[in-house]
Amino acid sequence: MLPSNELYITGLKLRWGSISEDSYLRNIEAIREINEIRFHSPVTFFVGENGSGKSTLLEAIAIAYGFNPEGGTKNYSFSTYDSHSELCDALTLIRSFRKAKWGYFLRAESFYNVASAEEEYSKIQGIPQEYHKKSHGESFLSVVQQNFGKNGLYILDEPEAALSPQRQLTLLLEMSNCVKNDSQFIVVTHSPILLGFPEAEILSFDDGKIKPITYEETQSYRITKAFINDRERMLRFLMEE
Secondary structure, eight states, rough: OOGGGSSSEEEEEEEEGEEEEGGGGGOOHHHOOSEEEEOSSSSEEEESTSSHHHHHHHHHHHHHHTTTOOOBBBTTOSSSSOOGGGGGGGEEEEESSOSSSSEEEEEEHHHHHHHHHHHHHHHHHSOOGGGGGSSSHHHHHHHHHOOTTEEEEEEEGGGGGGGOHHHHHHHHHHHHHHHHHTTTTEEEEEOGGGGGOTEEEEEGGGGGSSSEEEHHHHSSHHHHHHHHHTHHHHHHHHHHH
């Protein structure tokens, strides 16, 4: 397992002078407070409410590292819709002396486009994976099992969107095997299952700033626990409201 000072990405810095004054990025509270962030674990989770900026920052990290904005390996080069922000141009990644031998940017919202690109690339070289012939969850997990391994950097945006609870446990196992073999993960998630990864660093984007929190402090854990422990009371409260 990689020590914190040998992570492939040990942190990042933002140059706000490179971002236009009228950019919407300056209106995202958590992001506009960033000057520098350091990572301390091979697995870092970004958590927070929708719109808090976590996926925006994750995307910028992926692009700054060299990944295609819509996902895939660093060899993928295609575009179906140019939607990424200027944040990647103002972001400097802080790296250790180690270099990842492989990597993958996996995002739920554009996975269909990645699957289509893979189909075209496989006609030139490689074995077709035929992701479109599988269910969303099956193809998502197939990407992980085919592309994730040792000495890699893996950036995941809400991978639980395609996976059942059982398959999320499978993803946890795949992540664990990779981490044991010197891989690093940076993940945006709402899943209380994935967030349970041992010794992961959890960074919250809520309350207008990015700060480390414990597993038990995440909204994903607290709301899920409250619902499971007293489902009828919570439903009654919600529906009466």
